[in-house]
Amino acid sequence: MPSKSSTRLAALTVAAVCSTMSGVVLTTPAHADTVRIHDIQGTTRISPLAGQKVTDVAGVVTGVRTYGSSRGFWIQDPNPDDNPATSEGVFVFTSSTPKVAVGDSVTVTGTVSEYVPGGASSGNQSVTEITKPTVTVLSSGNAVPAPVVIDAKSVPAEYAPAGDTAANGSINGLALDPAQYALDYYESLEGMSVQVADARVVTATDPYSELWVTVKPHEHADHRGGTVYGSYESQNTGRLQIQSLGSTADFPAANVGDTLTGTTTGPLDYNQFGGYTLVAGELGALKSGGLQRETTHKQARGELAVATYNVENLDPSDTTFAAHASAIVNNLQSPDIVSLEEIQDNNGAKDDGTVDADQTVTKLIDAIVAAGGPQYEWRSINPVNDQDGGEPGGNIRQVFLFNPERVSFTDRAGGDSTTAVGVTKAHGKAQLTVSPGRIDPGSDAWKSSRKPLVGEFVFRGRTVFVIANHLNSKGGDQSLHAQYQPPTRSSETQRHLQATEVNAFVKDILDTQKNADVIALGDMNDFEFSDTAGILEGDGELWSAIKSLPKSERYTYDYQGNSQVLDQILVSPSIRRGCDLDYDSVHINSEFHDQISDHDPQVLRFRP
Numbered sequence: 001m002p003s004k005s006s007t008r009l010a011a012l013t014v015a016a017v018c019s020t021m022s023g024v025v026l027t028t029p030a031h032a033d034t035v036r037i038h039d040i041q042g043t044t045r046i047s048p049l050a051g052q053k054v055t056d057v058a059g060v061v062t063g064v065r066t067y068g069s070s071r072g073f074w075i076q077d078p079n080p081d082d083n084p085a086t087s088e089g090v091f092v093f094t095s096s097t098p099k100v101a102v103g104d105s106v107t108v109t110g111t112v113s114e115y116v117p118g119g120a121s122s123g124n125q126s127v128t129e130i131t132k133p134t135v136t137v138l139s140s141g142n143a144v145p146a147p148v149v150i151d152a153k154s155v156p157a158e159y160a161p162a163g164d165t166a167a168n169g170s171i172n173g174l175a176l177d178p179a180q181y182a183l184d185y186y187e188s189l190e191g192m193s194v195q196v197a198d199a200r201v202v203t204a205t206d207p208y209s210e211l212w213v214t215v216k217p218h219e220h221a222d223h224r225g226g227t228v229y230g231s232y233e234s235q236n237t238g239r240l241q242i243q244s245l246g247s248t249a250d251f252p253a254a255n256v257g258d259t260l261t262g263t264t265t266g267p268l269d270y271n272q273f274g275g276y277t278l279v280a281g282e283l284g285a286l287k288s289g290g291l292q293r294e295t296t297h298k299q300a301r302g303e304l305a306v307a308t309y310n311v312e313n314l315d316p317s318d319t320t321f322a323a324h325a326s327a328i329v330n331n332l333q334s335p336d337i338v339s340l341e342e343i344q345d346n347n348g349a350k351d352d353g354t355v356d357a358d359q360t361v362t363k364l365i366d367a368i369v370a371a372g373g374p375q376y377e378w379r380s381i382n383p384v385n386d387q388d389g390g391e392p393g394g395n396i397r398q399v400f401l402f403n404p405e406r407v408s409f410t411d412r413a414g415g416d417s418t419t420a421v422g423v424t425k426a427h428g429k430a431q432l433t434v435s436p437g438r439i440d441p442g443s444d445a446w447k448s449s450r451k452p453l454v455g456e457f458v459f460r461g462r463t464v465f466v467i468a469n470h471l472n473s474k475g476g477d478q479s480l481h482a483q484y485q486p487p488t489r490s491s492e493t494q495r496h497l498q499a500t501e502v503n504a505f506v507k508d509i510l511d512t513q514k515n516a517d518v519i520a521l522g523d524m525n526d527f528e529f530s531d532t533a534g535i536l537e538g539d540g541e542l543w544s545a546i547k548s549l550p551k552s553e554r555y556t557y558d559y560q561g562n563s564q565v566l567d568q569i570l571v572s573p574s575i576r577r578g579c580d581l582d583y584d585s586v587h588i589n590s591e592f593h594d595q596i597s598d599h600d601p602q603v604l605r606f607r608p
Helices: 004-013 037-039 182-187 321-331 360-369 492-512 533-538
Strands: 053-064 072-076 089-093 105-115 127-139 193-203 211-214 240-245 260-269 275-281 285-287 304-314 336-343 377-379 397-402 423-426 429-431 451-460 460-472 518-521 557-559 562-564 567-571 582-587 602-606
Touching: 037 053, 037 089, 037 127, 053 127, 053 193, 072 193, 089 260, 105 377, 182 275, 193 240, 193 451, 193 557, 193 562, 211 285, 275 582, 304 360, 304 460, 304 518, 304 567, 321 360, 336 360, 336 460, 377 492, 397 460, 423 492, 429 451, 429 460, 429 492, 460 492, 460 533, 460 557, 492 518, 492 533, 518 602, 533 567
Parallel strands: 089 127, 240 275, 304 336, 460 518
Antiparallel strands: 053 072, 053 105, 072 089, 105 127, 193 211, 193 260, 211 240, 260 275, 260 285, 304 602, 336 397, 377 397, 423 429, 451 460, 518 567, 557 562, 582 602
């Protein structure tokens, strides 16, 4: 697929000679009369012949990849053994465009290698390959082995075995049990021709011409066609990534809830951007599920509507301002307060010391007015240049928009990028020392990460404290399909420190005024069931209001076939106890291939 990002393609497969498992000793060639593909694949994730040269390995070509740095082809033995744990297919890495065609009967001489997509530090599983091949075509036009049908009955309900504690939690050396674990089942088919039929799309087509389907349509299904990720223990085993061996121009532009009707067939690959992937030589026809973008209802006169919306690296050069404005005005119904995440500085990713974002925010506010919305006012604090993470040079930050006809902002001078906001008592009530302000910006918890923005608002005479957050991202975490089970979530360490600081600040407010209305919202980069959420909630100082929704409706983001929560609005006891709390995750982005952000906005309505 020539139009794919070169960065993504280069990461899929680099020269396999540089990515073989270390410490492998070469031995004398293994001969074809004793070595077949299932012997190479073996009964674990690592080939028993890794590092060895094999001679005249026979198979029929089932797929050819002619693009990117992962050029090569798959072969499959048409005469399988009787062991369900041993795959009958293998990828032959050629590095240049292969000179074979589907249906060719070939023999391959080369070296067995284990390639780890993303590198060993990623923790990903490896792909068994034959590298540095010499290929002999024996005949052409042969029948391709019938694909293995992957469906709800064939994929086990358990996702992965527990890793071997003696191997730091790796599952690489464990004997495959394809009848018990989904990851073992998929591994037992690595390199083989597989097929799914009438598969529902659970992650929309992305810019790299990839989508996700499920072969288990009833597995944790939501009412819009997705598959909800509701806990670390309830993995969605039916998820499978789909790519194509054809042109990107022919790849379907699918939304969640659409269906690939008929059959989708091709070799089963593994990559760092999704794990097990059906690389289709034959794609099913796309049938629309008719998914529409949601619209929330308008807040009542006495209700305060507070929203959070990650606008994904918005800067003045972007073409999405009108679309974002329409979403805020029409889909979100012009909330009274909007916490925006990922507002970039005035020249975006140009790293020249610019930190002001007034042009970015003004352009959005003007677009909102043009869309028929209110003339929002805004408050924010510039970060120190290149100190808050995100895209280099972009200086992302949180920004408050508020409708001055409905709510007022209490300005209290002194807040800047390095001054910590505090809490004092005045006339028996809590107030901020500066407004807007940032929570403890000098703390190591916020190193190379966004500092929370705190503001004091007044609605119908009632003070509401709002904390806008964008916590540390999940970058660096091991994937769900990693060789280490359970996978390590290293990014949690900093996020937990950040959550502790936010909770402590909320506690300061509540210790000063027990019945204070406090909202902590934003892109928390973690699930509502996570330890991060638990730390934010503390001993009842906050409560994640998305938990007021049915479990099948709790999602704000769609990643690798999992509809999940990253964005949250947490409220203090006075708001939760009011019994008039109304929460809505407004699905306008995450399920669609033509999204303007990868996050869905969230709206909370309540009566202070």
